Amino acid sequence: MAFEKVTREQDYSKWYNNLVEDADLAQHSSVRGCMVIKPYGYAIWEKMQSELDRRFKETGHENAYFPLFVPKSLFEAEEKNAEGFAKECAVVTHYRLETDPDRPGKLRVDPNAKLEEELIVRPTSEAIIWNTYKGWIQSYRDLPLLINQWANVVRWEMRTRLFLRTAEFLWQEGHTAHATKAEAQEETDKMVRVYEEFSRNILAVPTIMGRKTESERFAGADDTLCIEGLMQDGKALQMGTSHFLGQNFAKAFDVKFANKEGKLEHVWATSWGVSTRLMGALIMSHSDDEGLVLPPNLAPIQVVIVPIYKGLEQLDAISQKINPIIQNLKSKGISVKFDDRDTQKPGFKFAEWELKGVPVRIAIGNRDIENGTVEVARRDTKEKQILDFTDIENKIANLLTAIQEEMYLKALNFRDNHVTLVNTWEEFQDVLETKGGFISAHWDGTAETEEQIKQATKATIRCIPFDNTQEEGTCAFSGKPSKERVLFAKAY
Numbered sequence: 180m181a182f183e184k185v186t187r188e189q190d191y192s193k194w195y196n197n198l199v200e201d202a203d204l205a206q207h208s209s210v211r212g213c214m215v216i217k218p219y220g221y222a223i224w225e226k227m228q229s230e231l232d233r234r235f236k237e238t239g240h241e242n243a244y245f246p247l248f249v250p251k252s253l254f255e256a257e258e259k260n261a262e263g264f265a266k267e268c269a270v271v272t273h274y275r276l277e278t279d280p281d282r283p284g285k286l287r288v289d290p291n292a293k294l295e296e297e298l299i300v301r302p303t304s305e306a307i308i309w310n311t312y313k314g315w316i317q318s319y320r321d322l323p324l325l326i327n328q329w330a331n332v333v334r335w336e337m338r339t340r341l342f343l344r345t346a347e348f349l350w351q352e353g354h355t356a357h358a359t360k361a362e363a364q365e366e367t368d369k370m371v372r373v374y375e376e377f378s379r380n381i382l383a384v385p386t387i388m389g390r391k392t393e394s395e396r397f398a399g400a401d402d403t404l405c406i407e408g409l410m411q412d413g414k415a416l417q418m419g420t421s422h423f424l425g426q427n428f429a430k431a432f433d434v435k436f437a438n439k440e441g442k443l444e445h446v447w448a449t450s451w452g453v454s455t456r457l458m459g460a461l462i463m464s465h466s467d468d469e470g471l472v473l474p475p476n477l478a479p480i481q482v483v484i485v486p487i488y489k490g491l492e493q494l495d496a497i498s499q500k501i502n503p504i505i506q507n508l509k510s511k512g513i514s515v516k517f518d519d520r521d522t523q524k525p526g527f528k529f530a531e532w533e534l535k536g537v538p539v540r541i542a543i544g545n546r547d548i549e550n551g552t553v554e555v556a557r558r559d560t561k562e563k564q565i566l567d568f569t570d571i572e573n574k575i576a577n578l579l580t581a582i583q584e585e586m587y588l589k590a591l592n593f594r595d596n597h598v599t600l601v602n603t604w605e606e607f608q609d610v611l612e613t614k615g616g617f618i619s620a621h622w623d624g625t626a627e628t629e630e631q632i633k634q635a636t637k638a639t640i641r642c643i644p645f646d647n648t649q650e651e652g653t654c655a656f657s658g659k660p661s662k663e664r665v666l667f668a669k670a671y
Contacts, residue, residue, distance in 0.1 A: 186468045191412045192340075198462060199341045202471045202535050205458075212339045212346030219535065220458065222479035224349065227457055228329065230381050230476075231351060234373050240325040240353060245307050247331075248298040253306045257431040263398020264302045267334040269346075271298040300333040305399065305424070305450060308354045309432040316356060316446060318437045323366070324356040342459040343416075343671050350454035356429075356446045358436065363447035364402075367423040370451040371404040374419035382457065383474035383587040384408050384464045385594050386418055387617070387666065389642025394626045397450075401425035407641045407666070409594045410463035413615020415641045415668035418460050421451035459671070464590050465559070471536030472559050474586050475579040480516045482508060482575060483537045485528045487544035494519060500548050500568075507572040513579065533558060538582050539575060559586055600664070607655050607667070611636055617668050621661035623654035632656050638667045 185193045200206050204220030216224065232242070248271060255261040275292035279285040301307065308326070316324060333347050342348075353370060357363040371388055378384045386406035396403035400422040408418045429435070429445040438444055465472040475481050484505070486497040501517065508515050516537075518528050525542070532540055542554040553571065556563045559582055566574055597616025601607045610618055622628060622640065633639050643665045652661045 184468075187411060194468070195459075195463060196341065198466060198470060204462075204471075205341050207341070210346075212336055214341050214345050214347075216349075216455070219479065223461070223473070223477055224455060224458060226477050226479065227381070228351075231373075231377060231453065232327075232329075234377060235327050235351075235353065238325075238369065238373065239323075240327045240355075242329065243326050244328055244330065245304050245311065247301055249301055249304075249307045251297045251299055253310050253432075254299045256306060256310075257399050257428055259427070260303075260305060260399030264334070267302055267336070269300040269333045269335050271300065301330070302332055302334045303450075303452075304328060304330070304332075304352055305354065305428055306432075309428040309434060309448070312354075312356055312446075313432050313434045316434055316436050319358050319439055322356055322358045322436060322446065323362060325353075325366075326355065327351055327353045340459075340671075342455050342462070344456075348455050350452050352450060352452040355449045356434070357448070358438065358444075358446065360425075360447050363425075363449050364423055366449045367402065367404055367421045367451070370449070371406060371419065371421040374421070374451075374453060375406050378406060378408065378418060378457075378460075379587065381474070381476045382461055382464070383476070383583060383590060384418070384460055385587065385591040387642060387644055389644040389647075389666070391420075391642060392626075392629060392640050392665075394629055395640060397422045399424060399427050400450075401427070405642055407617075407668075408460050408464065409597055409616055409668070410460070410671070411593070412463070413597060413669075415617065415666075415670040416456070416460050416463070417641070417670065418457060419451070419453040422449060424448035424450060465586055466536065470534035472586070473536035473538060475538045475583045478536065478538050479514065480532075480535075480537050481514045481579055482539045482541060483516045483518055483528075483532045484541045484543065485518050485525050485532075487525050487542060493545050496545065496548060497543055501543060504568070504571055508575060511572060511576050513576060539578060541575075557582060559589075598666075601655060602653075604655050608636065611638055611667075611669065615669070617641065617666045619664045619666055620655040621652035621663070622665045623657050623659040623661050625657075625659075628654060628657045628659075632667070636669075638669050641666045641668050641670060 185197055187194045203217050205214045205216045208215050273288045273292045274294055275289040276286045277289040279287040329351050331347055331349050336344050336346050339345050355366050375386055375388050378386045386408045388406055391403040391405055402423040404421045405417055406419045408416045410416055426445040428448050434446050435443045436446055484501055488494045488497055505515050538558050540556040547553055551568050552565050555566050599610045600619045601610055607620055629640055647663045649663055654661045
């Protein structure tokens, strides 16, 4: 382990980067702006996938897969969407390489192998999916069409950070078609609530559900709903979005259906997605200066058992005592690692598993067997307790449940203490620079004011919360009348 001891307070950005690499989650790739997700990091992502996929299927969605490449003519069919993503697109122009006549042993792009039409490497899949849906949808009997795709996408980012912003990332994207506007709006609302529940119960990260302003909404959408989380450094992170697309894509690709009266109508659409950015949210919401802190519901290893022994005889005795406990824990659906490596000392193992965020650590030696006890340590609070063997499996299961709940409450308490009401521009700037977090302030509802605040402070409107109180007020920046407060923050 090359974990360089940098605290969050010293350098939050460096702390984050060190942690991602030293906890074996991911590393920078030789391909600029891309990352390698290592097995331990991917195991966490797989658990996220599994939990989300189950929720999607419970709400009636099916998985499919669509091409990585989108012909440019299809991509530009929906103008707002094409314009919104144009600057981030990777483009395939040729289909073949050839030996370079001027450089033996090297290759070059074959100038005679130029594609008739350029292919866009998908930054998002609306275009290719809606062109496909045109052949799938003829009548009201084909609706609703509820499809999700697990895929990689490419957005050519100039400034990258592992998990948070990379040129290629993994995600899921739901794309649904409906007979009515109300149905599509209901779907948009339903899926953002699925994301909120997943974040709360699995990631142990509290989020605020709300609506994006017109300036911040998805390109090609009529409305964008989101969940916003708050990280330990006081910056916000957009963790998931759900878009009501109206009939924009249906009109762009001429996707119509015959209603019950036989009349042709354009369908109504939604799209929604979360990505490996959730890994960043997980890390920055819970982890500490010693490393990763994982909520039990996401930890690939929930319990690690470290035997403390001298010689094989003692190890055998410990193994015999602990194996039935391991099997009983596994029967309860708890993932357990028995770390009996003879290449590392117990102290090293303690530090390694602490760095990797394993929620519960059990240490057991010869004396513990004699006493009928084990030492149990929590990763989140670092509390240790001595527990006897009696009913140890249920005690551990209850402890994991408690850790999950308490991690959420800790994050919730932090978030709630970092939502600050301000009324003046001076207060706004002061809170932003000294305290951070969400700033609840009146806004006059204009894109001009929104942009001026962004230019002056780098803070953006994260969302207009669902549970917003409608109240008369004065915009903190412009002094113009306002009907409600919105949440501002600096963000990743």
